[in-house]
Amino acid sequence: MKEKTDILVIGGSAAGLVAAMTAKSNYKDKKVVLIRKEEKVMIPCGIPYIFGTLESSEQNILPDGGLINLGVEIKVDTVISINSTEKMCTTVGGLSISYDKLIIATGSQPAKPGWLKGSDLDHVYTIPKNKIYLDELVSQLKTYKHVTVVGAGFIGVEVSDELNKRGLAVSLIEKESHILALAFDPDIAIEAESILKQRGVNVLSGVSIKEIQGKGKVSSVLLSDGRNIETDAVILSMGYHPNAQLAQASGIHINEKGFIVVDEFLRTNIPDIYAAGDCAEKRDFATNKISTTMLASTACAEARVAALNLYKISTVRKFKGTIGIYSTNIGDSSFGVAGLTEEAAQKEGFNFVTGKFAGIDRHPGKLNNPHKQIVKLIVSKECGRILGGSVLGGVSAGELTNVIGFIIQGGMTISDLLVSQIGTQPMLTASPAAYPLIKAAEAASKNL
Amino acid sequence: MKEKTDILVIGGSAAGLVAAMTAKSNYKDKKVVLIRKEEKVMIPCGIPYIFGTLESSEQNILPDGGLINLGVEIKVDTVISINSTEKMCTTVGGLSISYDKLIIATGSQPAKPGWLKGSDLDHVYTIPKNKIYLDELVSQLKTYKHVTVVGAGFIGVEVSDELNKRGLAVSLIEKESHILALAFDPDIAIEAESILKQRGVNVLSGVSIKEIQGKGKVSSVLLSDGRNIETDAVILSMGYHPNAQLAQASGIHINEKGFIVVDEFLRTNIPDIYAAGDCAEKRDFATNKISTTMLASTACAEARVAALNLYKISTVRKFKGTIGIYSTNIGDSSFGVAGLTEEAAQKEGFNFVTGKFAGIDRHPGKLNNPHKQIVKLIVSKECGRILGGSVLGGVSAGELTNVIGFIIQGGMTISDLLVSQIGTQPMLTASPAAYPLIKAAEAASKNL
Numbered sequence: 050m051k052e053k054t055d056i057l058v059i060g061g062s063a064a065g066l067v068a069a070m071t072a073k074s075n076y077k078d079k080k081v082v083l084i085r086k087e088e089k090v091m092i093p094c095g096i097p098y099i100f101g102t103l104e105s106s107e108q109n110i111l112p113d114g115g116l117i118n119l120g121v122e123i124k125v126d127t128v129i130s131i132n133s134t135e136k137m138c139t140t141v142g143g144l145s146i147s148y149d150k151l152i153i154a155t156g157s158q159p160a161k162p163g164w165l166k167g168s169d170l171d172h173v174y175t176i177p178k179n180k181i182y183l184d185e186l187v188s189q190l191k192t193y194k195h196v197t198v199v200g201a202g203f204i205g206v207e208v209s210d211e212l213n214k215r216g217l218a219v220s221l222i223e224k225e226s227h228i229l230a231l232a233f234d235p236d237i238a239i240e241a242e243s244i245l246k247q248r249g250v251n252v253l254s255g256v257s258i259k260e261i262q263g264k265g266k267v268s269s270v271l272l273s274d275g276r277n278i279e280t281d282a283v284i285l286s287m288g289y290h291p292n293a294q295l296a297q298a299s300g301i302h303i304n305e306k307g308f309i310v311v312d313e314f315l316r317t318n319i320p321d322i323y324a325a326g327d328c329a330e331k332r333d334f335a336t337n338k339i340s341t342t343m344l345a346s347t348a349c350a351e352a353r354v355a356a357l358n359l360y361k362i363s364t365v366r367k368f369k370g371t372i373g374i375y376s377t378n379i380g381d382s383s384f385g386v387a388g389l390t391e392e393a394a395q396k397e398g399f400n401f402v403t404g405k406f407a408g409i410d411r412h413p414g415k416l417n418n419p420h421k422q423i424v425k426l427i428v429s430k431e432c433g434r435i436l437g438g439s440v441l442g443g444v445s446a447g448e449l450t451n452v453i454g455f456i457i458q459g460g461m462t463i464s465d466l467l468v469s470q471i472g473t474q475p476m477l478t479a480s481p482a483a484y485p486l487i488k489a490a491e492a493a494s495k496n497l
Numbered sequence: 498m499k500e501k502t503d504i505l506v507i508g509g510s511a512a513g514l515v516a517a518m519t520a521k522s523n524y525k526d527k528k529v530v531l532i533r534k535e536e537k538v539m540i541p542c543g544i545p546y547i548f549g550t551l552e553s554s555e556q557n558i559l560p561d562g563g564l565i566n567l568g569v570e571i572k573v574d575t576v577i578s579i580n581s582t583e584k585m586c587t588t589v590g591g592l593s594i595s596y597d598k599l600i601i602a603t604g605s606q607p608a609k610p611g612w613l614k615g616s617d618l619d620h621v622y623t624i625p626k627n628k629i630y631l632d633e634l635v636s637q638l639k640t641y642k643h644v645t646v647v648g649a650g651f652i653g654v655e656v657s658d659e660l661n662k663r664g665l666a667v668s669l670i671e672k673e674s675h676i677l678a679l680a681f682d683p684d685i686a687i688e689a690e691s692i693l694k695q696r697g698v699n700v701l702s703g704v705s706i707k708e709i710q711g712k713g714k715v716s717s718v719l720l721s722d723g724r725n726i727e728t729d730a731v732i733l734s735m736g737y738h739p740n741a742q743l744a745q746a747s748g749i750h751i752n753e754k755g756f757i758v759v760d761e762f763l764r765t766n767i768p769d770i771y772a773a774g775d776c777a778e779k780r781d782f783a784t785n786k787i788s789t790t791m792l793a794s795t796a797c798a799e800a801r802v803a804a805l806n807l808y809k810i811s812t813v814r815k816f817k818g819t820i821g822i823y824s825t826n827i828g829d830s831s832f833g834v835a836g837l838t839e840e841a842a843q844k845e846g847f848n849f850v851t852g853k854f855a856g857i858d859r860h861p862g863k864l865n866n867p868h869k870q871i872v873k874l875i876v877s878k879e880c881g882r883i884l885g886g887s888v889l890g891g892v893s894a895g896e897l898t899n900v901i902g903f904i905i906q907g908g909m910t911i912s913d914l915l916v917s918q919i920g921t922q923p924m925l926t927a928s929p930a931a932y933p934l935i936k937a938a939e940a941a942s943k944n945l
Binding site: 066067070075092094098102108109111344345349350363368371415445446447449451452454461462465467468470475476478482484491495 | 515518519522545551557559793797798801802814816833860863864892895900902908909919920922924928929932943
C-alpha cells in the first residue's frame with residue numbers, strides 16, 4: 050500500500066507525541082502521520098507506579114485524544130526502513146509512506162549487559178516501555194516473594210519503593226556508594242537512601258552484581274563482595290540505549306554513544322530528517338559535551354523545537370542543551386536536581402562555590418503537612434551564574450526544582466537571586482524570611 | 498540612657514528581621530540593633546491561621562534565633578523620633594541611640610475607614626500584626642456564632658475559611674464582583690469563590706457594606722443592596738496603610754499614597770536612612786507606576802537590597818520593582834499569580850495576548866492526590882516577554898507561581914518558554930507532554 054504525508058513522525062512516546070501535536074498545531078494545513086509500534090503507549094515516567102500504587106497499566110496510558118482532536122493520523126505499525134533519497138518509509142505492515150519532513154522519535158530500550166552471566170535466565174527482567182512485557186511482569190509478581198532490583202537510578206529506586214509498597218521483599222543493588230549517585234551529591238543521596246531503607250527496602254550500595262545464578266530460572270544473585278542474595282526474580286535497571294538502528298541503516302549519522310547526531314534545531318545530517326527524544330544526541334547545557342541523559346521532559350522540549358522549525362526556522366527557538374532537571378519521590382519526601390551537581394561541577398573543572406540552607410516548606414512550620422526543605426546551589430565564581438541546584442522537600446519540591454531550572458535557563462546570577470522576589474504562603478511554601486532558595490544564594494554569595 | 502550603634506533597624510516583622518540579619522551577616526564588624534514594639538512578633542502571613550488551623554498564636558511566632566545567633570541586639574521599645582541631623586533616635590523607654598545607618602521597617606496597619614458608620618462599635622475588629630490584640634480577638638471568638646468579614650482580599654478570604662473551619666457561621670462581603678478580584682482575573686477568582694462557598698462560607702460579592710449597626714456592640718451589618726445581616730462580630734479586612742508618620746515627622750519624604758519615598762537601593766531622601774517593607778514606596782515591575790501592593794515576600798527582598806547596599810553599593814543588586822507574586826489556599830485548592838493579570842494588562846494599555854491550559858498536576862492523573870492545574874499567561878505582543886501568569890492547582894501551585902515569577906524576573910520570552918526544559922515526575926508534577934505552563938505558552942504563541 051502506498052501513502053503520502055507531509056510530516057511523518059516515527060515513535061509514539063513523549064517525543065513522538067509532542068512532535069506530532071506541535072507540528073500539526075503549528076502547520077494546520079499539513080498532513081501529519083504518527084507511526085508507532087504500540088497499540089497503547091505507556092506514560093514513560095509513570096511505569097514504576099504500575100508495580101505498586103496503580104491498579105494496572107491501564108491507568109498509565111498516554112491518551113490519544115490530543116493527537117486525534119488535532120487531526121494527527123495514528124498508525125500502529127513498525128517502520129523497517131527509511132529511504133532518504135526517495136523520502137519514503139516502509140513498514141512491517143506493508144505500507145510505503147512518503148514524507149516531506151520526517152521526525153525520528155524511536156526512543157530507547159533498557160540495557161541488558163552481555164557481560165552479566167545469568168541475565169538470560171527466566172525471571173530476569175528489564176523495564177522497557179512495552180505494555181505487553183510489563184503486564185506479564187506485573188502478573189508474575191504475585192508468584193514472587195523476593196525481588197532484586199539492580200541499579201539505583203531513578204527507575205530502580207522508584208520500582209523498588211513501589212514493589213515494597215505491594216508487600217514484596219526488595220533488595221536494591223547499586224555499585225556506586227549511594228542510590229541516585231549519578232544525579233545527586235552525597236549529601237542529598239544519603240538522605241534519600243536512608244528514607245528508602247526506613248521504608249523497608251534492603252539497599253545494598255557500594256557493591257556490584259557479579260552474576261545471576263539459577264537453573265533455568267533465577268535463584269540468587271552473587272555480589273562483588275561475595276555475598277549471595279536468594280531471590281525469586283531480578284529486575285535490571287542499568288540504564289537505556291538509544292534506538293538508532295533504523296536511522297543508522299538509512300545513512301543518518303550516529304555519535305560514539307549511539308545517539309542520532311542532531312544540531313540545535315534537531316536536524317540530522319540528512320535534509321528534512323529530524324530526531325528528538327531518547328534516540329537523539331544530547332549536549333550538556335553547561336559543558337556542551339555529549340550527554341547521555343534521557344528524560345521525557347527533555348524529549349518533549351526537543352520535540353517541540355524540532356516541530357516548530359520544520360518549515361520556518363527561528364533562531365530564538367533552538368535547543369540550548371540538556372540541563373537535566375529531575376525529581377523523584379520516596380514516601381513523603383521528594384528530591385530534585387537541576388543542572389550541575391557539586392560533583393559534576395568539580396569533575397568538569399568549573400570554578401564554583403556552593404551554598405546550602407535547610408528550612409521548612411511551610412510557615413509557621415506546623416501547617417499543612419510540613420516537610421524539611423533543603424536547597425543547595427552551585428554558583429560559577431567567574432560570572433556568578435547559577436550552574437545547578439538540588440532540592441529535598443515535600444510534594445512541592447518538584448516545582449521548586451523547576452524554579453531552579455528556569456533560573457539556570459534564564460542565565461540568572463547570584464546577584465539576581467539575592468534581589469529577587471518570591472511568592473510565599475503559609476500553607477504552600479517556606480517563609481519569605483527563610484526561603485531556602487534565597488538563603489542558599491546568600492550562603493553561596495558569602496563563599497564568593 | 499545613651500547608646501550607639503552602627504546599623505539601627507526600626508521594626509521587627511519580615512522587613513526588619515531580614516534587614517538586620519542581612520546587614521549583620523554582610524557587615525560582620527558592624528554593630529546591629531533592631532528595635533521593635535512587640536515582645537513576640539507574629540509571622541505576618543500566618544496570622545489568618547490562628548483563627549482556625551493553629552492552636553494558638555504561640556505557634557505563629559517569628560523566631561528570634563536567627564537574629565540572636567548572628568549577634569543582632571534586639572530591643573523591645575518604641576521609637577518616637579528620628580533626628581536625622583544628629584543621626585539619633587529616641588524611644589518611649591527613654592533611650593537615645595545614635596546610628597551610622599538607619600533602616601526604617603515600620604510596616605503597615607489595617608485600614609479602619611472613618612466613613613463607615615458603626616466601625617467604632619464593640620466587636621468590630623481589624624487584623625493588625627499585634628499578638629495581644631489578636632489573642633483577645635481569638636479568645637472572644639468562642640462567644641460568637643456568626644462573624645462577618647468585610648473585604649475579600651487574601652487576608653479576608655483566609656480568615657473567613659479559617660473561622661469556618663472552627664465551626665463559626667461566616668459571611669464574607671466583597672464590593673467587587675468576586676473575591677480576590679484585585680489579584681485574579683474573573684476566570685480564576687470565580688473558581689476560588691465557588692470553592693469557598695462549597696466549604697460553607699456565605700460569600701456576598703458585588704455588594705458593599707453601608708453601615709455596621711448595633712447598640713454599643715455589633716448586632717448587624719447593612720449592605721448597599723438593603724440586605725441586613727445579623728452578626729455577632731465584624732472583622733474589617735479592607736487593606737493596610739503604611740506606617741510612615743515617624744519618618745514623615747523627621748523630614749523624610751512621603752509619597753501621595755503615604756509611603757516613604759525610596760529609590761532602587763531603598764534610600765530615602767535623607768543620607769544614611771533607608772526604608773523597606775510595607776512602609777516603603779513600591780513601583781510596579783512592569784509599569785514603573787507607584788504601587789500599593791504589600792507583601793511580606795517583597796518586603797524581604799527590599800530589606801535584603803537595602804542591607805546589602807548600606808556600605809558598598811552594587812549596581813546589580815538593586816530592586817527592580819514590585820512584581821506581586823501571591824498565592825493562597827482554600828481547602829485542597831491553591832491559587833497563585835505573578836505579575837500582571839489580564840485585567841491589569843488591559844487597564845495599563847499593554848499590547849498583549851493570553852494563553853491558557855487546563856491539565857492535571859500528576860501523571861498519570863490517578864497518583865498522589867491529583868488536582869486540576871490551570872495556567873494562564875499574559876504575553877507582550879511587542880517583545881514576547883512574559884508579563885504575568887496565574888495558576889490554579891494543588892499544594893505545588895505556590896512553587897509553580899514562583900516558576901512564573903522567575904520567568905518574569907529573568908526577562909524570558911514566549912520563545913524561551915517554548916524551547917525550555919522542565920522537570921517532571923508522576924507523583925509531583927504534571928506530565929511533560931501536557932505541562933500546563935508550556936501548553937499555556939503554546940496557546941499564547943498561537944495568538945501572537
